[in-house]
Amino acid sequence: MRVGGIFYFGYSAGMKNIDLKKLNEKIQHFVDERDWDQFHSVKNLSMALSVEASELLEIFQWLKEDESNHVAQDAKLMGKVEDEVADIFVYLLRIISKTNIDLEKVVLNKLEKNILKYPVTLARGSHKKYDEL
Amino acid sequence: MRVGGIFYFGYSAGMKNIDLKKLNEKIQHFVDERDWDQFHSVKNLSMALSVEASELLEIFQWLKEDESNHVAQDAKLMGKVEDEVADIFVYLLRIISKTNIDLEKVVLNKLEKNILKYPVTLARGSHKKYDEL
Amino acid sequence: MRVGGIFYFGYSAGMKNIDLKKLNEKIQHFVDERDWDQFHSVKNLSMALSVEASELLEIFQWLKEDESNHVAQDAKLMGKVEDEVADIFVYLLRIISKTNIDLEKVVLNKLEKNILKYPVTLARGSHKKYDEL
Amino acid sequence: MRVGGIFYFGYSAGMKNIDLKKLNEKIQHFVDERDWDQFHSVKNLSMALSVEASELLEIFQWLKEDESNHVAQDAKLMGKVEDEVADIFVYLLRIISKTNIDLEKVVLNKLEKNILKYPVTLARGSHKKYDEL
Numbered sequence: 001m002r003v004g005g006i007f008y009f010g011y012s013a014g015m016k017n018i019d020l021k022k023l024n025e026k027i028q029h030f031v032d033e034r035d036w037d038q039f040h041s042v043k044n045l046s047m048a049l050s051v052e053a054s055e056l057l058e059i060f061q062w063l064k065e066d067e068s069n070h071v072a073q074d075a076k077l078m079g080k081v082e083d084e085v086a087d088i089f090v091y092l093l094r095i096i097s098k099t100n101i102d103l104e105k106v107v108l109n110k111l112e113k114n115i116l117k118y119p120v121t122l123a124r125g126s127h128k129k130y131d132e133l
Numbered sequence: 134m135r136v137g138g139i140f141y142f143g144y145s146a147g148m149k150n151i152d153l154k155k156l157n158e159k160i161q162h163f164v165d166e167r168d169w170d171q172f173h174s175v176k177n178l179s180m181a182l183s184v185e186a187s188e189l190l191e192i193f194q195w196l197k198e199d200e201s202n203h204v205a206q207d208a209k210l211m212g213k214v215e216d217e218v219a220d221i222f223v224y225l226l227r228i229i230s231k232t233n234i235d236l237e238k239v240v241l242n243k244l245e246k247n248i249l250k251y252p253v254t255l256a257r258g259s260h261k262k263y264d265e266l
Numbered sequence: 267m268r269v270g271g272i273f274y275f276g277y278s279a280g281m282k283n284i285d286l287k288k289l290n291e292k293i294q295h296f297v298d299e300r301d302w303d304q305f306h307s308v309k310n311l312s313m314a315l316s317v318e319a320s321e322l323l324e325i326f327q328w329l330k331e332d333e334s335n336h337v338a339q340d341a342k343l344m345g346k347v348e349d350e351v352a353d354i355f356v357y358l359l360r361i362i363s364k365t366n367i368d369l370e371k372v373v374l375n376k377l378e379k380n381i382l383k384y385p386v387t388l389a390r391g392s393h394k395k396y397d398e399l
Numbered sequence: 400m401r402v403g404g405i406f407y408f409g410y411s412a413g414m415k416n417i418d419l420k421k422l423n424e425k426i427q428h429f430v431d432e433r434d435w436d437q438f439h440s441v442k443n444l445s446m447a448l449s450v451e452a453s454e455l456l457e458i459f460q461w462l463k464e465d466e467s468n469h470v471a472q473d474a475k476l477m478g479k480v481e482d483e484v485a486d487i488f489v490y491l492l493r494i495i496s497k498t499n500i501d502l503e504k505v506v507l508n509k510l511e512k513n514i515l516k517y518p519v520t521l522a523r524g525s526h527k528k529y530d531e532l
Contacts, residue, residue, distance in 0.1 A: 054453030187320030
């Protein structure tokens with residue numbers, strides 16, 4: 001896409017390296033200072049993650065799909081989206097930390113599975129589940 | 134835990150660097166091959182993220198908190214947890230990509246907010262919400 | 267639709283009396299026969315209810331709003347919707363039963379609150395939350 | 400249980416007849432006065448229902464199972480539970496109304512399915528899913 005003489009290639013400023021170890025240590029420090037680990041069973045963390053995902057959902061519940069795609073143009077709304085995305089990732093990191101999951105590895109594994117479950121020839125342009133293709 | 138002559142305490146194998154740009158490109162390629170971007174409005178992606186968070190929740194719904202903390206010892210259950218964690222992160226990356234969010238930055242910002250909302254002296258050992266402390 | 271010589275518009279066959287006591291007894295019998303009450307803490311039931319609500323959500327995640335409004339014309343999809351609606355109501359009844367809630371009363375109370383929170387003059391045609399009207 | 404000279408047999412005050420037609424009409428009137436039907440696609444209603452189910456979940460996310468079972472003894476917390484239960488049922492009624500579902504019938508049908516999916520001899524005392532029994 002060409003904008004104002006500069007070529008953009010779907011460049012996303014946020015798509016860079018994240019040092020999960022360092023980020024997790026900051027979160028763990030925050031939790032430890034408050035003695036909150038006692039509440040952070042994996043069960044409870046899965047509840048908290050789901051609650052935060054719903055708070056993100058709530059932002060879009062009455063918006064048209066098209067309106068949701070332009071959320072970045074509304075600073076106030078975007079602030080809420082950022083906060084909820086942060087909360088979701090914090091709880092995801094808590095769960096990963098407790099269960100010793102390698103996030104990148106499990107994503108790549110799942111992608112491999114999905115490539116097999118959704119063959120391009122069958123899945124192209126369809127939103128059906130793999131067992132209904 | 135003793136590994137190679139060094140004592141590690143709470144060492145988590147998955148807490149390392151993630152190259153979000155590279156990971157996102159693989160996901161985008163998977164999506165583009167299937168022409169699925171037409172379904173991926175931010176609204177719809179927030180629904181899908183919430184659905185995946187609930188599938189993680191479902192794994193723990195009848196387990197005791199203590200049982201959930203030992204999930205890593207059950208290979209079959211752990212495989213499910215890994216798949217759901219992957220699905221959640223994939224949809225989170227899709228939303229980040231669409232809204233141009235800097236994941237690390239928004240997490241650090243939210244952590245700063247939470248440090249103010251939950252002062253150690255008031256929040257220590259309590260699971261109350263900030264407006265009830 | 268013509269019924270008994272009278273024209274009804276928007277008539278809904280399902281909107282009739284429900285004997286909650288009788289329905290709850292059947293569900294309780296089903297639970298007792300399986301000795302499942304041991305899993306049915308209010309916490310766990312709130313998880314199960316949320317999981318079922320997400321299974322309903324999943325049906326509509328990639329559909330256009332307009333497509334979702336015509337779901338009743340797709341017998342297969344409608345069968346799924348009915349099953350999820352049933353699951354949601356069963357878990358809602360379990361929670362009501364455990365906490366001794368009068369369902370009709372709390373709905374009427376909440377409606378009264380909402381009438382005050384969303385005055386017609388301010389709320390008409392708007393999907394904003396009451397604190398942003 | 401004997402309370403104040405009266406015998407209670409697990410009697411639940413809320414388990415009585417509900418006239419869904421009448422209740423639905425009050426809700427429809429509330430919606431029409433605010434011209435909100437334009438937002439109430441079945442897709443959006445399924446989002447709203449899921450959001451409300453998560454708000455109920457949030458109440459219990461850090462509580463022990465045992466604490467959740469005594470929620471009725473905490474008037475403030477119980478007020479929140481009642482409000483969320485009301486919101487959930489209101490959105491369930493909206494969906495039922497839009498899709499013309501007979502609530503009692505679909506619950507009884509689902510119960511029949513579950514009786515077959517979870518035979519007492521296999522399911523007794525187990526929280527496994529039917530496909531893992």
